[in-house]
Amino acid sequence: MPITFHPRSLTLPKLGMQLDPHRPCPFAFVSHGHADHFARHEKILCSVPTGHILRRRYSVAKDRLLLLDWEDQITTDGHHIQLFPAGHITGSAMIRIEHDGESLLYTGDFKTRASFTAESPVFPQADILAMETTFGLPHFVFPLTEKIHTNILTFAKEGLELGETPIFYAYSLGKAQEVYAILTRAKLPVVLNKSVYEMTQAVRETGINLAEPKLLGEAIPPGTIVIAPPNFGKTPLVKNLKAKRTAMLSGWALTSGAKYRYRVDTLFPLSDHADFPGLLEAVEKVAPKHIYTLHGSTREFATELRARGHDAWSIYGNDQLELFGKEELPNFTEGR
């Protein structure tokens, strides 16, 4: 009897398990600590670092967590379950489930490139691949990581030299730590707003090598860079600050009009998701027989894969309009 998987609801009925469900359920796999992948489930299967982040971020009780180390495997009802690093943020995991010789890999959010704060991704072979396709359009090709880092550092250094406060807007978990690592490795002075500070401490506690963070007080110290979530831009502290330069870190930087939509001076295409070539690279490594796409450009990417000889379909059905078109930007929600 092959594996039973309902792609539309991301459910494995025989295990009574749902994958990253938005609503609380009895048993869920939570791929990582972003808010759009978490709900208050009765029992949560996750990686060890994600478990720590869930406890720190959402005060999840220890006895609700079923933690699985990267190298380990659990078997339940004849299903062999393993987690693999997804490279998205610290602790982010893909789940591989094998039953009667058939296997499923669910990626959650993932990235193929290396980063300072996420574990290096590992893509095991699987027969069925359920993958995220946030940046599943061919024009989403991010510049070289080194180039993005150089541009970020130049922006920050130039601002400091001009007596401006460089402010980087990033999700409090994930990209905030990544840009913090980029800036502090270059020995630049950084302060973190409270939510970024707390998540940076949580990430450090999982064993990721990051400098001891400094918490932003009531005033921004002169000659210092700030990292904060996007809503920080609406605070009087920033509004009253005359000499500043602001930047957003997002893969949507490659979309026209993004700078105006996000009301920042510049955008850097530093993403914690795979770009279009990265998505194709993942498919090649997993070498699946069937593919389901979810999030973002699901239909377009599935069409692209079918043109390349794969059996690939959007989990939302093929007639449904996509959530947003090529030139329309999504709201700045965490995790996208």
Ligand SMILES: [Zn+2]
């Ligand atoms: Zn995410």
